[in-house]
Amino acid sequence: MLTKRIIPCLDVTAGRVVKGTSFTNLRDAGDPVEQAAFYYQEGADELVFLDIGATPEARDTMVEVVRKVSKQVFVPLCVGGGLRSISDMRRMLLAGADKVSINTAAVHKPELLKEGAAIFGRQCMVLAVDAKRIRGKDKAGWEVCTHGGRRPTGIDALEWIKQAVEMGAGEILLTSWDADGHQAGYDNELNRAVSEMVNVPVIASGGAGTLEHLYEALAVGKADAVLAASIFHYREYSIKQVKEYLAGRGIPIRS
Amino acid sequence: MRKDQKKIAVINYGAGNLGSVVNALNRLGYQPLVTDSVFEVLKADAVFLPGVGAAGDTMKGLEAIGMADAVKKLVAYRRPLFAICVGLQVLLSSTEEGGHYPCLDIIPGEVKKLPAGLKIPHMGWNQVKQVMSHPVFTDIPDNTNFYFVHSYYAHPTDKSVVAGVTEYGLEFCSMIIRDNLFATQFHPEKSGEPGLKMYSNFLKIASL
Numbered sequence: 001m002l003t004k005r006i007i008p009c010l011d012v013t014a015g016r017v018v019k020g021t022s023f024t025n026l027r028d029a030g031d032p033v034e035q036a037a038f039y040y041q042e043g044a045d046e047l048v049f050l051d052i053g054a055t056p057e058a059r060d061t062m063v064e065v066v067r068k069v070s071k072q073v074f075v076p077l078c079v080g081g082g083l084r085s086i087s088d089m090r091r092m093l094l095a096g097a098d099k100v101s102i103n104t105a106a107v108h109k110p111e112l113l114k115e116g117a118a119i120f121g122r123q124c125m126v127l128a129v130d131a132k133r134i135r136g137k138d139k140a141g142w143e144v145c146t147h148g149g150r151r152p153t154g155i156d157a158l159e160w161i162k163q164a165v166e167m168g169a170g171e172i173l174l175t176s177w178d179a180d181g182h183q184a185g186y187d188n189e190l191n192r193a194v195s196e197m198v199n200v201p202v203i204a205s206g207g208a209g210t211l212e213h214l215y216e217a218l219a220v221g222k223a224d225a226v227l228a229a230s231i232f233h234y235r236e237y238s239i240k241q242v243k244e245y246l247a248g249r250g251i252p253i254r255s
Numbered sequence: 256m257r258k259d260q261k262k263i264a265v266i267n268y269g270a271g272n273l274g275s276v277v278n279a280l281n282r283l284g285y286q287p288l289v290t291d292s293v294f295e296v297l298k299a300d301a302v303f304l305p306g307v308g309a310a311g312d313t314m315k316g317l318e319a320i321g322m323a324d325a326v327k328k329l330v331a332y333r334r335p336l337f338a339i340c341v342g343l344q345v346l347l348s349s350t351e352e353g354g355h356y357p358c359l360d361i362i363p364g365e366v367k368k369l370p371a372g373l374k375i376p377h378m379g380w381n382q383v384k385q386v387m388s389h390p391v392f393t394d395i396p397d398n399t400n401f402y403f404v405h406s407y408y409a410h411p412t413d414k415s416v417v418a419g420v421t422e423y424g425l426e427f428c429s430m431i432i433r434d435n436l437f438a439t440q441f442h443p444e445k446s447g448e449p450g451l452k453m454y455s456n457f458l459k460i461a462s463l
Contacts, residue, residue: 002423003380003400040447045380071278076402076445096274098445121308123376123404170376201378224374254380254400 003252004218005045005225006242007203008232010035012081013053015061019181019230029233033068039232040073042239045254047073048101048173048203048227050128051081052148059088063095070096080128080173081148086115093120101126101173104146107153107160110167117168126203127169131157131190132177142190145177158193165198172198173227176206183209183230191221203227211237211245218251261463263287264299266326268316276305276339279444283455285463293325301461302329306341310350310366310407313341314358323359330361335435335461337454343431343438344409352407362431362438364411370424376406377423383441387418389432391456399449401441403429408440435461 010017010032017029029035036047047069051062059082066079079092080101089100100120106113106127116125130149131142142157161172174194176187186207195202204223208214208231217226231237247253265276265287273289280287280303287303288295296302304326306313317323329336338346345358350366358366369375380400385392408427411417419430421440431438437457443450 001381002377002403005379070275071281074275074279074282074445074447074451076404094274096278098275123307123378171378199374200376201374224379 003254007046007227008039009048009229036069046076048078066095101128103128113167122170126171127164128173173203179207185213186217188221195222261300265303267291275444301335304338304342311353311356333434338438373424378404383419401446
């Protein structure tokens with residue numbers, strides 16, 4: 001049986017891991033290569049690196065980080081943040097990434113998903129979506145935010161995800177703008193809506209604070225994987241603890 | 256003999272993530288040669304055929320550098336060969352991917368699309384049930400999780416080549432062994448310590 005993946009996320013800027021709340025108030029959380037090796041040894045099923053600086057200089061630093069990490073970490077690596085072109089993606093993949101995630105660039109130029117899927121395969125193409133709740137008259141909905149969550153676009157998140165999968169996205173990295181960084185639980189209405197709508201894996205992101213939150217994202221939100229940053233960075237829970245807890249609650253997990 | 260005096264070749268046909276296979280071999284203490292030269296591949300002591308992407312593109316890539324025939328020769332001469340993911344798929348007679356595409360026909364059988372209804376690609380960690388007893392599984396427990404990412408699966412006609420099976424909507428062949436040919440649908444280089452162990456066992460079998 002396919003197991004659910006537990007994915008620590010490393011937000012990196014200028015070669016350091018950082019963590020903030022709703023994309024702001026960043027705090028230093030360590031060296032990315034050391035952190036990655038630590039998570040690998042602990043049993044992480046995959047690692048995600050998000051370059052939140054995303055300046056040209058920061059990107060060079062990120063390429064180096066990916067190159068070093070891929071020499072000592074033998075689980076899949078996904079890299080995103082500021083990737084704007086096929087050549088940006090190729091650089092990360094050549095450095096050792098297995099997947100690239102694109103967000104703002106895909107909204108501006110959806111053909112990037114199609115081109116990337118044709119060149120690298122759709123399994124390489126992760127669509128990252130920052131979805132912010134909007135309160136409609138009848139029911140809740142979500143809009144897409146770009147630029148690291150800073151810019152609401154008015155684009156309907158579900159419509160966009162559906163279109164992006166048709167274009168070539170092979171996986172969805174779904175972050176709740178409202179829940180991210182608050183450690184009060186994932187937006188499982190969002191996770192479930194997307195997971196039931198598309199035929200590609202969904203990684204739930206944003207809001208993990210307790211073991212129960214991770215369980216809910218998988219059991220209630222129907223996600224294929226959970227991504228978390230804070231609870232792992234500050235050693236609130238080890239990956240082993242998370243896995244034992246989830247396995248105990250009947251979730252298929254790689255031990 | 257020192258590890259670096261024997262030669263491991265990783266076939267470079269212009270696709271696939273060769274880097275992760277090389278990183279895994281480096282970690283085990285080997286310095287493989289990444290090459291598109293038939294000459295280098297035929298004289299290597301062990302060969303890796305990596306694969307990511309579409310089977311048709313892989314076949315075209317191999318044929319473009321004369322490597323399709325070289326791979327057939329390696330198998331005919333029972334030279335140690337490890338094929339990964341799409342590398343496994345192209346060993347079969349043909350694939351459904353992109354209609355019907357003829358492959359190397361080293362292992363009789365067809366490559367089929369995974370059944371509808373489940374998420375495609377089959378992406379993540381899943382168990383490999385060992386249905387053959389073989390030294391390549393030394394220190395790797397039965398039903399160990401390995402990392403998969405694929406939309407098609409191999410269906411060999413001769414079941415005696417099936418070394419491992421995995422469940423995803425159906426039970427499919429996730430590993431093939433025939434003589435010195437080893438092929439996995441999963442990615443040992445992305446499967447943590449058990450994956451590294453499998454490469455290390457293979458290289459021991461190849462006397463490296």
